[in-house]
Each structure stands twice: as C-alpha cells, then as structure tokens.
Amino acid sequence: MPPDRMLSVVTAVGDRYTRALRFFRSSRPDPGAGPADLRLRIAERRVEADEVVSLRLVRPDGGPLPAWQPGCHLDVTLPSSRRRQYSLCGDPADRRAYRIAVRRLSTGGGGSREIHRLTAGETVTVRGPRNAFPFVAEGPLLLIAGGIGITPVLPMAREGARRGLDWRLVYTGRTRASMSFLGELERLGDRAFIRPDDEYGVPSVDDLLAGAAAGGSVYCCGPAPMLALVRAGFRATGARSLHFERFSPPPVVDGRPLDVELRRSGGVLRVPADRSVLSVVRDARPNVAYSCQQGFCGTCRARVLPGSDPVDHRDRRLTDAQRAAGDMLICVSRVHGDRLVLDL
Incomplete structure (x- = not known):
C-alpha cells in the first residue's frame, strides 16, 4: 500500500x-503463527477510488473464515507466486468474507498491478490473518x-x-x-x-x-x-x-559497510552502511524472494555459511533455534563485522 x-x-x-x-498477546494466537494456507475465491471486485480496488474473498464452499481483529492483515500469494501483505478492511463480524483494498502503483509495485488485473471468480491463496x-x-x-x-x-x-x-x-x-x-x-x-x-x-x-x-x-x-x-x-x-x-522499509540505522558473498555463484557484493543486504542482493539477483522488508514475514530468510562474521539479528520473526541453525532475514539483519557469506 x-x-x-x-x-x-x-x-x-x-x-x-x-x-x-x-x-x-496472551489471549490471541502468536502473530507469526496463523492457520494454514486457504484458497479463496474473489466474490466481488470493486473500484473504491482512483487507482484503488477492493476484493471480497470467500471460501469456495461458503464456509466461515478464521476470526480477525482490527489491524490484522493477510499474506496473499498471487498467481505469479509473489507474496504480499494486505490489511483486512472489512467487518470482523463478517465471518463469511474478507476484504482487502490495494492502490495500483505506476512504478515498482508488481504485486499491486497484479491485484488490479484479478477479476471476480478467480482464486488466490492466503495465509493468516496475522496482526502486527x-x-x-x-x-x-x-x-x-x-x-x-x-x-x-x-x-x-x-x-x-x-x-x-x-x-x-x-x-x-x-x-x-x-x-x-x-x-x-x-x-x-x-x-x-x-x-x-x-x-x-x-x-x-x-x-x-x-x-x-x-x-x-x-x-x-x-x-x-x-x-x-x-x-x-x-x-x-x-x-x-x-x-x-509503515508502507516502506525502515531506514538502516547504525549500519556499517560489509561484503556479501553469494556462495552458489561466487559473486561478492558491497553493501553500503545505509542500505540493507536485501536491497543490494536484489540489484544483482532480482528474483530473490522478499516481501515485508521489515523483518516480520520471513520471506527473505537465507542461510548463513561459515566464513561470516557473527550475525546482528534485527528481525522480529526468527526463533532462537532458527538463528542458532544459521538462518538470517536479510531485509533488516547485518553482521558484527564486514563479511557475510550466504547460501544464495
């Protein structure tokens, strides 16, 4: 958005x-948990404003959907396999339908343009609701x-x-x-x-x-x-x-320059102090998976390999066990040093 x-x-x-x-938090499911994927049908597509459409999503069998509270969003997997997060903007009392609304962007925003091409009767896969x-x-x-x-x-x-x-x-x-x-x-x-x-x-x-x-x-x-x-x-x-x-990645604070080696290709990329590892990797590998760019969704998770300096984890998603196993979210996290080796 x-x-x-x-x-x-x-x-x-x-x-x-x-x-x-x-x-x-003690009375509701963990934001990172959420139910399994749901395949939902677009029951209605409406133009809500200039360059804004809403989609009303229902189960094909007409059954009830998981409950949600104000502030919740859905992870939406689009036909291109892009995954994007969109706020629920309908009525939480309506258990038969979810509603999302998306503004189409003229630059970037491939997901928004894809949403705008969808029509009633098509299906999308969602996960959630989750609340950040x-x-x-x-x-x-x-x-x-x-x-x-x-x-x-x-x-x-x-x-x-x-x-x-x-x-x-x-x-x-x-x-x-x-x-x-x-x-x-x-x-x-x-x-x-x-x-x-x-x-x-x-x-x-x-x-x-x-x-x-x-x-x-x-x-x-x-x-x-x-x-x-x-x-x-x-x-x-x-x-x-x-x-x-936020609608954009948070600024990088307390960053320092580092070199990122992409082990599978052998390339080494220079990450400036004011850019994220993900943004630099995307310049070289545009198809790298990502979504929220804020350390929440986990889409950009990568494996850290030997030869790296200790990881400075700044995400809000990975468990201690995942971090200990070498996982890292490259949208926000960096290293305590100047060298990072990724299994990319």
Whole structure:
C-alpha cells in the first residue's frame, strides 16, 4: 500500500499500554503463527477510488473464515507466486468474507498491478490473518490515516464506534477522488474528519495531532512523511501511546559497510552502511524472494555459511533455534563485522 502491503512497526510509550499489549498477546494466537494456507475465491471486485480496488474473498464452499481483529492483515500469494501483505478492511463480524483494498502503483509495485488485473471468480491463496498492528485502545483515541493507509484504520474506527469509545479520525489524501471508503466513514458520523489536500492544504503536524488527548492513544498508518510528522510531534501531545504502520522499509540505522558473498555463484557484493543486504542482493539477483522488508514475514530468510562474521539479528520473526541453525532475514539483519557469506 502505497508500496505493496508492508508490515508494521508498533511504538508504544507508557506502562499501561505495555500491560495491555501483554494481555492482548496472551489471549490471541502468536502473530507469526496463523492457520494454514486457504484458497479463496474473489466474490466481488470493486473500484473504491482512483487507482484503488477492493476484493471480497470467500471460501469456495461458503464456509466461515478464521476470526480477525482490527489491524490484522493477510499474506496473499498471487498467481505469479509473489507474496504480499494486505490489511483486512472489512467487518470482523463478517465471518463469511474478507476484504482487502490495494492502490495500483505506476512504478515498482508488481504485486499491486497484479491485484488490479484479478477479476471476480478467480482464486488466490492466503495465509493468516496475522496482526502486527494490534488495536489496544486506551483513553481517548486518535486515528490518523493517509491515502490507502485507511485500510487498517477503518476497522479500528468501526470498533471505536461499536464500543462507544471516545475516538476521532483524521483521514488525508490528495483529493476526495483518491480517498477510499468515504461513504462508510460518513456513516460513522462526524468523528471522522475527511481532509483532502486540494481542499485544506498539505497537513501540518498540528493538523494531524490536534485531536490527541492527554493519556490517550494515537494510531497512524500512511506514507513516510506523515509518519515522520506524527513521530516528531507526538511527545508534545501528552498522549500515552503511539502505534504506527509503515508502507516502506525502515531506514538502516547504525549500519556499517560489509561484503556479501553469494556462495552458489561466487559473486561478492558491497553493501553500503545505509542500505540493507536485501536491497543490494536484489540489484544483482532480482528474483530473490522478499516481501515485508521489515523483518516480520520471513520471506527473505537465507542461510548463513561459515566464513561470516557473527550475525546482528534485527528481525522480529526468527526463533532462537532458527538463528542458532544459521538462518538470517536479510531485509533488516547485518553482521558484527564486514563479511557475510550466504547460501544464495
């Protein structure tokens, strides 16, 4: 979204949120677990906005689907074998159908273009639901969405309305025509503020965070500039916790240059301090498998071979046993040193 669905980073400030999240995790399946693959039929394809389509997915036998909560996503395997993550944006109470929505990108985004070519009656394979953006509302609630970032936030707004929470939503986009699900949001009442840039101007940090209340929670999903504004201004709000989801890989921090040997081909690649191992490997091997680019999904897992410096694991997916066996997620992890040898 914006880029094909990329997975989340949740940032929390405050002991009360930590306790709430601990309860959430203890009462629901582990985000990395999830059910086996499901083959689902596209029951409906709708144009939701400029360059945005939604797909309604059902079981071919009409049976119920696994339950989900606001913030959940599906791993979708497309006919090309690409795997992408897309937020569920339907109603969790509807156990007969899942809904996802995807914006088509003009550059990159092969998965988004493939989604847009799908039609009703075709099938896709999904895994999940999984939740890397858990909704654990505390106190007054501010929801912020930019563009296709409305997809995980819309179910949160519905849940806030259903539970009678004190919630507000700020939804921004270039134009109304580019913004999805406006009719559904309008039915939730005046707590949802629709803010197109061509009517109100590009939002400032104050425009986005004016509704953040002391002791409350802020949930944000959208493009990188929006996340940067919200993160920069959050502490001044007095809100207790901030939770956000990225649409692009996180910046490489504390990186150092290294050489990566691809053992099967014998090639050696230079990885600069500010780039990920995956991004450099992709330049040389465009078909290398990857998806979230944030250390969550596990698609880019590679085997580390002898001759490597110790791995600096930065993912949120691998178990201690997998790391001990030599596995590494090359989208985020590096080495404590300057040499990495991969079984690629």
